[in-house]
Amino acid sequence: MLYNNGTEMPHWLAKRASLTPERIALICEGEEWTFRRLEEEAGRMARRLAGWGLKKGDRVVLLMGNGLHMVTLIHAVTRLGAVVVPLNTRLAPEEIAWQVEDVGARMWVVDEDHEPKAAATWRSFGTTAYTWEELTRFPEKEMELPSRLSLKDLHTIMYTSGTTGRPKGVMLTWGNHWWSAIASVLNLGLDPRDRWLASVPLFHMSGLSILMRSLIYGMTAVIHPAFDPAAANRSIRGEGVSIVSVVGTMLSRMLEDLGEKFYPDHFRCMLLGGGPAPKSLLERCKEKGVPVFQTYGMTETASQIVTLAPEDSLRKLGSAGKPLFPSELRIVKEGVDLPPGEAGEIVVRGPNVTGGYWKRPDATMEAIREGWLYTGDLGYLDEEGFLYVLDRRTDLIISGGENVYPAEVEAVLTAHPAVEEAGVTGRSHEVWGQVPIGFVRLKAGESITEEELLHYCGERLARYKVPIRIYFVSHLPKNASNKLLRRELLQLIPKEGKGGRDW
Template identity: 30%
Template sequence: MIESKPWLKLYPKEIPATIEYSSDPIQTYLENSAANYPDKVAIHFMGKELTFKQLHEEAVKFAGYLQNHIGIIKGDRVAIMLPNTPQAVISYFAILLAGGIVVQTNPLYTERELEYQMKDSGAKAIVTLDILYPRVTKVMPQTGLKHIIVTCIKDYLPFPKNLLYPFIQKKQYGLVVKVKHEGNSHLLSEILKMKPLKLTKYEINPDEDLALLQYTGGTTGFPKGVMLTHKNLMANTTMSEKWMYKCHPGEETILGIVPFFHVYGMTVCMLLSIKMAGKMILMPKFDALETLKTIHKQRPTLFPGAPTIYIGLLNHPDIKKYDLSSIEVCISGSAPLPLEVQQKFEEVTNGKLVEGYGLSEASPVTHTNFLWDVERVKGSIGVPYPDTEAKIIAVGSEEPLPPGEIGEIVIKGPQVMKGYWNRPDETAEVLKDGWLYTGDLGYMDEKGYFYVVDRKKDMIIAGGYNIYPREIEEVLYEHPDVVEVVAAGVPDPYRGETVKAYIVLKEGAKVTSEEMNQFARKYLAAYKVPRIYEFRDELPKTAVGKILRRQLVEEEKKKIDEQNKNHA
């Protein structure tokens, strides 16, 4: 076992190589915490708090309504289109308690994106905000949606914020939507005032029954519904808990900024917090100043995030006014964590910030760095979680590669998905004999630490050389005036592709392309140095903060096509 998993030699004694998992469905996390910690605060939301007992009671009440009034039976899909609010957590567990499958939906989706996902998933109902109600009603006729459950931010705000919120909403969004509890429109606030209805408990087989359809980002073609079972999610949450062995059930406070409609936020923040009976501080969106104030006041101990969140905080001019010392553990996911960012954030908080690695298809975490007791390795995504196998294979073949050689990272473990929803051919492309082919290029060192070099699809081939964007980005992040950077391959008539760097500078900084070029040449081989620099005020990102490299490449291709048309 050690020979095939050299990283097990590195595990501190507190982390088991293998775990005995519960055979209960995911909703038992909430049931157990409500039974063991009924009066403990489960959720803090802008001043309003809910105990585990209250959270469980509301989820059960909503689940009974879903079964009795909306007709949800085992296996029905119900979408959640909400930011991080108490209603998002209540809805998630209510759907599972009712026997349904959760479909996570981004509140920023356009009508076209929403229509596609609702059609593809076959969702029967959707839980959404009042301000999104008009968007949902427009797509309903084209989909299988039969019911909309509507909620309002103000419903879970304390007095007097709940009275002021409609005025803020009108100012911010230009509208206040009034929805009546009638027909196929249902108000969550009205549902929770009703007496509990009989709840049918379905038998759940955690190994086979789906808990979640998690849609991929759609950076390559249409988004696909990743089928995650109760066992997948339970395994990954348990692995994360074992990894954080110095954290204590019932004692931790978790900052919930990473959106729960992203699988990373859902597992490492929401599910882990509910399992450990932690207090979740929910924030519907990332705002650097509000986040600094919240950390200062609420004293979170765990802070799952993404690199752009940590970068945003580090570059806020008022960061020194706030006490961030409560933070003990941060695991960064969704995008590569620049070394410079890790070091600066640890200096500011005295906590541990480590990079993890995963993907929606693995619930999502497969690798992470050690938090304590083991020396960390710079630039590594860490080692595989317990019960997780990983290896590097030659691209285009099944041949395992020795340490130090770059190939595709493939993974096997109880957190790996069942497959893509209604896509057997695409499932077969990435799942082979239980191994998940990630599409990421990397290597493993002699000790068992893994390194991601880049996405297979993001690798730049310029003049016959293979160039990995992450290596270029790591160098440019070291420039004192750089806040964010992404490198991409853009079309070039001579080299095939050439390297372009898109850069966001610190406020007030002035750096020329030539100065940046000279800086890059100190640390990169000539063929890797960007030939083009573009300075921007911001970079396009997903809701979870991942920079959209492909969008920048597509913009570049369109520019070239336009130029060619004009020359023609």
């Protein structure tokens, strides 16, 4: 008789607590929890939630910042087989209300910082919201918590930001998270002393994946309430952090704070995601001996699906790497696979890829065909099979029939010594269809004119790639993970701002 079809295993938290009970699981704001302590805290909360009536399959929304309470709730909710739905804390009340209603939440939990925002929305429908303090007063149900899980069961629903229309709820199973973690460790390796810094939001795939890997690897997760470059560098230099997940702007700020210092020998991985990185940034890291591993991934792939291997980090500077074991990748255009060097849509498949979107069969059928996820991102493979990501298809600028990749123009702008960061997007044009527009934030104490920057770009880019205007701004729009929101750049143009070069 077949008792296990290969999809069942002991519950991760319970198993980890039995294997390495005294190993440090979490470091957060001066507190250290062992895996035994984490299992005890999550178990107590799970019994409180069970006493309230939470059961397998129920969706629980979390509107909370990084901290021990959020970590505990993620493990408590999923310990019961319920589904955790972490919401972006930067959302407006109307956006929160829509996602809570769309997912059919049984309950949602808010922390003190976000209670006012939640209060503005929860009266619009029947779902009850609770604070952490209210949950701690729930009576515990006397019960044995589930000791096993199925990799087929739903673990997370995480809403994508979306470029148009309403966001979509990405459904991720325990199996998706499992294979994401296994694929990563097969590439990066595992040191028993590893500590992974989570200064990215836990409601984001990058942050949540660190918690999953902590359980599976038996690794310490160092949780920061928010990203602060000085705090991140202190954790590397003084708390033994060996791996950090960042996007380009975070890395740039960390290097600036690092100054003339260097990272200690135990620091082995700066995992860089969030889109193509400027070559100038990668070269700065090379000069400083910072071990940067570019990655490519998304919510739909439960974090990274392509990552540079350690031995290729310098040889293939600028590449996101090769598909992780056991994932696959193709570059296609109009359904045809393209040869090396030709740009097309990035298409991936593997056991870490979502099975679809919550209550969106139309979107699921459009994105997933014969097991392949059509990402909407543009890239190409070199002769050795290394992926180079160009841009989001929705961010692509087509000017006079020529493709302009914003990331390429941004890389040139940020290479200028006066520029701290840059964003590029397209604007409609009567003659060319679209033209690129640049937005830059200068480094403190630096100054440069628009014409000087345009001349700088003109020496390094084809004419059709040079921005028709460059605006100097105090900030660039970003999401909670510090990724640039190109679709919001045009809102930064001053209403009286006209003129510029005439194409």
